[in-house]
Amino acid sequence: MQRMMGLVRRCIEDYRMIEPGDRIAVGVSGGKDSLTLLTLLAALREYVPYSYDLTAITIDMGLGGMDFSPVARLCERLGVPYSRVETEIGPIIFEHRKENNPCSLCAKMRRGALNQALLEQGYSKVALGHHYDDAVETFLMSLLFEGRIGCFEPVTYLDRTGVTQIRPMLYLTEGMVRTFAAEHDLPVVHNPCPADKHTKRQEIKELVAVLSKTYPDLKARVFGAMQRLPLPQWGVTPHPRGSQKQLHQHDGGKAGQAEKADDAGRGRGDGDIEPGQGRE
Numbered sequence: 001m002q003r004m005m006g007l008v009r010r011c012i013e014d015y016r017m018i019e020p021g022d023r024i025a026v027g028v029s030g031g032k033d034s035l036t037l038l039t040l041l042a043a044l045r046e047y048v049p050y051s052y053d054l055t056a057i058t059i060d061m062g063l064g065g066m067d068f069s070p071v072a073r074l075c076e077r078l079g080v081p082y083s084r085v086e087t088e089i090g091p092i093i094f095e096h097r098k099e100n101n102p103c104s105l106c107a108k109m110r111r112g113a114l115n116q117a118l119l120e121q122g123y124s125k126v127a128l129g130h131h132y133d134d135a136v137e138t139f140l141m142s143l144l145f146e147g148r149i150g151c152f153e154p155v156t157y158l159d160r161t162g163v164t165q166i167r168p169m170l171y172l173t174e175g176m177v178r179t180f181a182a183e184h185d186l187p188v189v190h191n192p193c194p195a196d197k198h199t200k201r202q203e204i205k206e207l208v209a210v211l212s213k214t215y216p217d218l219k220a221r222v223f224g225a226m227q228r229l230p231l232p233q234w235g236v237t238p239h240p241r242g243s244q245k246q247l248h249q250h251d252g253g254k255a256g257q258a259e260k261a262d263d264a265g266r267g268r269g270d271g272d273i274e275p276g277q278g279r280e
């Protein structure tokens with residue numbers, strides 16, 4: 001927990017994701033990633049010298065068979081208000097429109113519903129559960145499927161709505177998140193989406209797994225390239241603890257690794273974490 005919080009804190013500071021007094025809504029799908037993010041951001045409130053307000057919002061896709069009551073109980077335990085917004089996004093996509101490529105429309109509608117819900121509740125920042133592996137996969141998806149160099153950004157300000165999206169788990173690998181969710185018994189809600197595990201993302205995830213056997217530094221190199229180039233918004237901003245220097249010292253396959261977790265503000269941490277080489 002301390003190590004994970006340290007890496008999240010480092011990411012927040014590197015990309016200046018949180019300002020004192022921010023009101024942040026965590027988008028909670030019920031999956032392991034967003035439940036981990038929620039747990040870590042709730043815990044981190046005790047360790048950072050600034051305060052921020054948290055709420056959790058689920059956009060219920062109307063797919064049926066999803067019980068979010070364990071998520072509501074987790075939020076109660078964490079002291080985070082929770083709301084679930086019912087929508088018909090699932091039926092619209094799969095039954096009415098019978099979309100061949102459902103994922104992009106679904107993501108667009110889900111994001112729209114989430115932004116609307118948080119604005120209605122008086123929040124203007126949303127934390128999303130994208131992690132290190134998501135970033136690498138998204139970069140490769142843009143390259144291989146769209147012929148573009150790009151990825152989502154650590155911090156995105158959406159002009160049209162005034163919402164700022166932040167992604168505080170970019171220094172955590174999927175393996176770390178999976179282990180954390182299991183060890184903390186997080187109430188992962190079964191996802192009945194018909195497209196789950198049959199997506200382009202899944203295809204790339206499997207390709208990365210195969211390539212990583214021959215090129216074990218592949219993920220670290222891709223992540224490091226985004227920071228070194230840097231892609232828009234991916235350059236880390238220097239801050240008093242000088243992590244930019246640390247992150248860029250590790251060229252040659254190691255750039256992008258988060259340095260020692262700093263034990264969530266309780267002094268230096270307990271070992272190097274190498275996202276992408278992972279503690280699966």
Ligand SMILES: Nc1ncnc2c1ncn2[C@@H]1O[C@H](COP(=O)(O)OP(=O)(O)OP(=O)(O)O)[C@@H](O)[C@H]1O
Binds near residue numbers: 028029030
């Ligand atoms: N139905 C939803 N309601 C609220 N937030 C959501 C929802 N779906 C996704 N999000 C937010 O968007 C992020 C990215 O969505 P994506 O579908 O890629 O999730 P994921 O990588 O499978 O993560 P998770 O394990 O949290 O489902 C999630 O981590 C979460 O923060």
